[in-house]
Amino acid sequence: MDIAFSLDMKDIIDPEKAYELFWKGIITNKRNFECPDENCSAQVTCANIDKLEHNMKQGVHYRVIGKHSELCEFEALERKLTTELNNGKVRNNPNKKVNFDNFHLKRPDDYYKKKGTNISNLNFSKIERKRNLRNSYIESFSAPRNYYSIRPIVTKYLKLENHNNNFIMIKGKSLSYENFFSKISTTNFNDINEYPQIYFGEAYVNILENKNIQIRFKDGFIKNENDRFKTSIFINRETLELEKNSYWKKKIFKVADSRRCESKFFIYGKPNEYNGYVNFNIKNLDFLETRNNLP
Numbered sequence: 001m002d003i004a005f006s007l008d009m010k011d012i013i014d015p016e017k018a019y020e021l022f023w024k025g026i027i028t029n030k031r032n033f034e035c036p037d038e039n040c041s042a043q044v045t046c047a048n049i050d051k052l053e054h055n056m057k058q059g060v061h062y063r064v065i066g067k068h069s070e071l072c073e074f075e076a077l078e079r080k081l082t083t084e085l086n087n088g089k090v091r092n093n094p095n096k097k098v099n100f101d102n103f104h105l106k107r108p109d110d111y112y113k114k115k116g117t118n119i120s121n122l123n124f125s126k127i128e129r130k131r132n133l134r135n136s137y138i139e140s141f142s143a144p145r146n147y148y149s150i151r152p153i154v155t156k157y158l159k160l161e162n163h164n165n166n167f168i169m170i171k172g173k174s175l176s177y178e179n180f181f182s183k184i185s186t187t188n189f190n191d192i193n194e195y196p197q198i199y200f201g202e203a204y205v206n207i208l209e210n211k212n213i214q215i216r217f218k219d220g221f222i223k224n225e226n227d228r229f230k231t232s233i234f235i236n237r238e239t240l241e242l243e244k245n246s247y248w249k250k251k252i253f254k255v256a257d258s259r260r261c262e263s264k265f266f267i268y269g270k271p272n273e274y275n276g277y278v279n280f281n282i283k284n285l286d287f288l289e290t291r292n293n294l295p
């Protein structure tokens, strides 16, 4: 299942958003989900929602506990939509040949707000609500997705087989997934793009004397045939403290403690060279991501 109805948010959301909301403390229980079909209340659990990436074998995903109602049409609907999409049939736009997603550099103000605050516990309103949400899900199934952090973009990149058929739109400019991602260890710093993009590589985390955080890449950008730039991401301690998302605090300190080069970091930005060092300065932790595996 790609989506589920969150009983906390009163909204249909995907597992990536559920993960973010869990670590913000808005979703408190991984079992607080159910099937999105209005005639079905099969309980759904969001597996791995409470784990840090390096403890996950599989990514965050929904799993149905128990059985769908006999009247439930959701699984059949999801199969049908996926088949249509894979066959290139794109609802409302038969000419569309490629898929693209929007990456917004700022979250909307109501991103973390619960929807429909006047929803009571009466089944009737929940059923109505699920029906409306389900219909809008069908409408928007093949429409561009809106992303506010690099997390779902990294997930999609790692899943995609063809990075050239999928595009990311940022401030009206479109880039293929292929061109949007670069591995630091195989990228020559002289050839980097003018615009910010996602860079990734294996890295260590150091807590500096001034309490700021340094994420140092094992292999930096290529300088020339024989040399590399030492490449790091710097996070101001204040940025980390201001971040309500406890995920990053736990993650950073856990990696720093382990002293092993076991974390793979992704960062959206444009690096600067100064005195032979190449650095990224990061103010927004939505532009940082870690994973178990690298492409």
Ligand SMILES: [Zn+2]
Pocket: 035, 036, 037, 040, 041, 042, 068, 069, 072, 073, 074, 075
């Ligand atoms: Zn169901």
